[in-house]
Amino acid sequence: MASSLTCAGVVWAFLSFLCAAASCVGFFMPYWLLGSQLEKSVSFGTFRRCSYPVRDESRQTTVMVEQCGRYASFQAIPSAEWRICTVVTGLGCGLLLLVALTALMGCCVSELISRTVGRVAGGIQFLGGKCLCGEG
Numbered sequence: 001m002a003s004s005l006t007c008a009g010v011v012w013a014f015l016s017f018l019c020a021a022a023s024c025v026g027f028f029m030p031y032w033l034l035g036s037q038l039e040k041s042v043s044f045g046t047f048r049r050c051s052y053p054v055r056d057e058s059r060q061t062t063v064m065v066e067q068c069g070r071y072a073s074f075q076a077i078p079s080a081e082w083r084i085c086t087v088v089t090g091l092g093c094g095l096l097l098l099v100a101l102t103a104l105m106g107c108c109v110s111e112l113i114s115r116t117v118g119r120v121a122g123g124i125q126f127l128g129g130k131c132l133c134g135e136g
Contacts, residue, residue, distance in 0.1 A: 005106050005113060013103035016125065020096040027093050030068055040064045046086040047071055092127075099125050 005013060030048035034041070042051040042064075050068040055061075077083045099121045106113035113121070 005103070009103070009113070009118065010107055013100070013107055016096070016100040016103050020093070020100040023096055024093045027089050038062065038064050040066065046082055046089060047074075047077055095124050095127060 027046070028048070030045040030050050031043045032045040034043045036042060037051075037053060040051050042049075044050065044052070048068060048070050051064055051066050053062045054065050056063045071077050074083060074086075077086060102121060103113070
C-alpha cells in the first residue's frame with residue numbers, strides 16, 4: 001500500500017481522526033451541562049436535552065419528561081447563543097472530520113497529499129479547533 005505521508009504524517013492522520021471522532025461524539029451527546037430540576041436529573045447540549053420540564057395544561061402543573069431528544073426545530077433551541085454554538089461547533093466538527101478523512105486516505109494513496117496540501121489541511125484543522133473552542 002503506497003502512502004504520500006511520512007511517519008509523522010501517518011501519526012498526524014490517525015490522531016486527527018481520533019480527535020475528530022471524539023469531537024463529533026461530544027457534539028451529538030446531550031451531556032454538556034448536568035444538573036437537577038424538580039428533583040430530577042437533567043442534562044442538555046447545544047441541540048439535545050434529557051429530562052426537561054413541560055407545562056401540563058390539564059393539571060395546571062409543570063411535569064418532567066424523562067426522555068432524551070432533539071429540539072423540535074432550530075428556533076426551539078433556548079437562546080441565540082446556543083443556536084450560534086450549535087452552528088459553529090457543527091462546522092468545526094465537519095472541518096476536522098473532512099481533514100482527518102483526507103489524511104487517512106493519504107495513508108493509502110500515493111501522491112494524494114503534498115507538503116502544500118498538508119499545510120493547508122493543518123490550517124483548516126486549526127480553524128476547526130478554534131470553532132470548537134469558541135474562539136473563532
